[in-house]
Amino acid sequence: MNNPNDGLKYLLLDLNSYFASCEQELDSHLRGKPIAVVPMLNVETTCCLAASYEAKAFGIKTGTLVKEAKQMCPDIIFVQAQHEHYVYFHHQIINAVESCIHIAQVLSIDEMLCELTGSQKKIEIAVELSKKIKTTIRSKVGQCLRCSIGLSTNPFLAKVASDMKKPDGLTLILKKDLPELLYTLKLRDFPGIGPQMEKRINQFGIVSVKQLCQLTQTEMKKLWGGINGDRFYLWLQGEDVSLPHSKSQSLGHQHVLEPKLRDRKSAYQVTQKLLIRAARRLRREGFYTKKISLHVRFADLYDSFDSYENLEETQDTLTLLHAITRLWEKLPQHKPFKVGVTLSNLIEEKHHQFSLFKTESRENLMQTIDKINDKFKDKVYFGALCDRNQAATTKIAFRRIPKMSEF
Structure with a gap:
């Protein structure tokens, strides 16, 4: 039976190795092979825009230089980016997801956020809905287009959950499991903590997620230097605190x-x-x-x-x-x-x-x-x-x- 305090509210969908998956969907000969999408072919000074999971197994990722990728995986196949196809698939995926649940916000070319309503907040129904979304994308758009889905009480934790199991993952983060469920993560696994922020956090003597979660709200606010610390503290508690809407600057x-x-x-x-x-x-x-x-x-x-x-x-x-x-x-x-x-x-x-x-x-x-x-x-x-x-x-x-x- 569901605990009302678990409060599932959000579903975040993250398409796995999106550009590379699109290329494998377009060309069956690329499936199951290590490929990297690049801005242009035969230019070793450029970098990889995306890598298939077969390429990621060799340590190749977004930002890896072409010449380094060749050293890491001599059999890698480079494919020139076809951005119009990625946009086409993006809109097809939106239609597929919308046939299952309304999309509250398109976050990027490969991420979208949905808000659960009514009975969808029940764990078993949310899980079945997530499985339906995955099946619908594969059947209506393409077999190679897999996604990881995170379910949680706020968009921040839904994003964290979506990153915890890839590819084709489905992860729940419930209030009753906080904060212990997060302790296995690294600081950089949290959205908003990049190299500079991690360095700042380390300077406060915090090197683990467990230490971060043990801070008080006042300490978190001091660490972040303002209201963002308040939000981060509440997000880690599972509270749904929205960011203010910002228009393009x-x-x-x-x-x-x-x-x-x-x-x-x-x-x-x-x-x-x-x-x-x-x-x-x-x-x-x-x-x-x-x-x-x-x-x-x-x-x-x-x-x-x-x-x-x-x-x-x-x-x-x-x-x-x-x-x-x-x-x-x-x-x-x-x-x-x-x-x-x-x-x-x-x-x-x-x-x-x-x-x-x-x-x-x-x-x-x-x-x-x-x-x-x-x-x-x-x-x-x-x-x-x-x-x-x-x-x-x-x-x-x-x-x-x-x-x-x-x-």
Whole structure:
């Protein structure tokens, strides 16, 4: 019989080795083999975006350099990322999950959170629901697309639970099992504890999850330096304390350059294309920007260049192109390896301060170009980009899923 104090409330679904699993679903010859998804083939200086579980058995993971992966597993197969397929499968998986339970929040390309209601909060029903979701994804989307599911009393613990057993796991964390159930975990197994936070925690003399769980709420608040400590303490107790809703504060794109594009002229043209795409997103999502930033990492030394310019509120592509040109002129004479553009200090359209000198015809032009590109798949672009129009194609940031129209 269920204890009402167990309070199951959330189901978090985490797709296992998602990019690699998509590739194995697309090509049956890759199934059961160690594969790694990479941004581009035959470039040893790039890194793996994802690894199949067969590759993970050799220690290969996201971020492993291609040349290191070859040493770790001589038989590894490298596959160039096909982001449009990952987005397609993502939407198919959403439809499959929605046929079983409503998705409260899509967290990333490979994670989604569901809120349990009514009888779904009962342990046996929640477990059967989880099994149904797994079966539905495999039958409606693909046999290779496995997921781990975590069930708990808050989203934080549901995420922790989903990571405890992979692949194809199903784990419950109930209040009655806290905090002892967490003692086998490492500090870095908790969302929100990265290398820097772990170092800070260690400086307080805490090296284990058991020690962390024994802190008082006041001590936890001091450790985190504010309200996040309160939340973390309550999450570990199994309480459901939500984070405040935050709206997008920045958007941007970055791209690792192919070897043939690692010269200043080509890198600049790719940067322009990234900016044009970001400006289009800015208009689509209903924002104006007040700050533009340029990031360039160099191939010939372990260094990077960062610069920014404050702007009057704008969402105009030409205005932003002029700004990025001014920033680019400050760039040192080194060989570019990676370029990135960020638009920040975003203002919602409804709060935009209209200028007396606003060029309405320019805004209409930008909106018209957006509509044409949406309809005809990016057939309209700026002349300077003609010879780089196939560079910097749409990629996936794990926390942002592109629309299919962006491919």
